[in-house]
Amino acid sequence: AQSVTQPDIHITVSEGASLELRCNYSYGATPYLFWYVQSPGQGLQLLLKYFSGDTLVQGIKGFEAEFKRSQSSFNLRKPSVHWSDAAEYFCAVGARGRSSGDKLTFGTGTRLAVRP
């Protein structure tokens, strides 16, 4: 069964500082990988996704993530955080190869706070 671990429950960074949110997954093959962001009281917005190809993927709002197969990781990064980035971030994994569409398995999330 697939699983996702986000080891950091809560992270605080200063505005303008760089950010890295960690995500490790467990899956028997190369998975689909996603990062979603959720602002308070809002739904889930897709930041970026990895399906295949280049292991460094670019997303919206200046975010990027790197798939590292050897480490089973898909860490999210941003070079300079803005106050509006304060939100909860979820890493998710989807299985490949199924014919009927697949569930996503989410991590427990990392809540990001931004200091002015």
Add this chain to the structure above:
Amino acid sequence: EPEVTQTPSHQVTQMGQEVILRCVPISNHLYFYWYRQILGQKVEFLVSFYNNEISEKSEIFDDQFSVERPDGSNFTLKIRSTKLEDSAMYFCASTQLAGNGEQFFGPGTRLTVL
């Protein structure tokens, strides 16, 4: 840009009552999902639906839950007899292709069971 919509945004109900949560997936999508998020916890998969039948369901999705696509646009989640522990945010999602993997989420319905 097409989006998934959900109604109502907030539903309050008494324990034991039936509720129906409604979703309108993106029009050319074929695969539909319900997830839930209990306050402060992670998003959990409930059920997937394709070709008018359930593809997969989690252990959360017991006999009290059912899903339906009553017409060409709506996708509903029914909880027959709500419990306090059903209080959560319920998200609908849809995707176009098998194996594509990218699911588009609606804004959610917050269900409060009193």
